[in-house]
Amino acid sequence: MTKDIFQHPDPESLPRRDEIVARTFELVRERGFAGLRMRQIAEKVGVTEGALYRHFPSKEAILLALVDRMEARLLAPVRQLAARTDLSAEEKLQQVLQHHLRTVVASQSLPILLISEVSFSEHEALRARMRQLITAYLGTLEGIAGQLGPGGEFDPREIAVLLLGLPAAVAITQRLLPDAELAGRLTGPVASKLVHLILSR
Numbered sequence: 001m002t003k004d005i006f007q008h009p010d011p012e013s014l015p016r017r018d019e020i021v022a023r024t025f026e027l028v029r030e031r032g033f034a035g036l037r038m039r040q041i042a043e044k045v046g047v048t049e050g051a052l053y054r055h056f057p058s059k060e061a062i063l064l065a066l067v068d069r070m071e072a073r074l075l076a077p078v079r080q081l082a083a084r085t086d087l088s089a090e091e092k093l094q095q096v097l098q099h100h101l102r103t104v105v106a107s108q109s110l111p112i113l114l115i116s117e118v119s120f121s122e123h124e125a126l127r128a129r130m131r132q133l134i135t136a137y138l139g140t141l142e143g144i145a146g147q148l149g150p151g152g153e154f155d156p157r158e159i160a161v162l163l164l165g166l167p168a169a170v171a172i173t174q175r176l177l178p179d180a181e182l183a184g185r186l187t188g189p190v191a192s193k194l195v196h197l198i199l200s201r
Helices: 016-031 037-045 049-055 059-085 089-106 110-119 126-146 158-176 179-184 189-199
Strands: none
Touching: 016 037, 016 049, 016 059, 016 110, 037 049, 049 158, 049 189, 059 089, 059 110, 059 126, 089 110, 089 126, 089 158, 089 179, 089 189, 110 158, 126 158, 158 179, 158 189, 179 189
8 A cells, every 4th residue: 555645644643733734634635625614624633623723723724734745745855856966867757757646646636636726716825835836846847857958859848747747637537536556557667658758859
């Protein structure tokens, strides 16, 4: 079973704010964002609504913390891969894509659920935070692709967006048409082949 990298192994041992984020993730994983209320989060954590508001002033503030967690789990390792000097640009992109896919599978599609929720939010700070994260992610991919030099079928920006497509597709199918065997292939050899095909010159 893939390790759930968005969840702490023992939420009870976490500081209260982190426990609230972890429990909110559990709710989202189980039910999605539809109808998510502070009362439900408080019940999941085992505190009163008033106690919950002492840690987070609103549901949007908790969602901002979820975006921060997504950045730490998804983007930080990508930046580390981008900085490595022992890998070719193609190898970096392959490993980045595999990492992204494993994150999607392990979190039961939390990134795309969160992106979908935030994109329809009227909370501008939340939307701005997600735009910042997506821009940073695409920029990192674009920077790696730029190391390939001229001559490819796609420019670095196009490569970055194309590589964002497979994790999105896996997230959608995982939520609606779960297939563990297919997900295993997509997070391994298929991801590497896709990068190679996109970069073919």
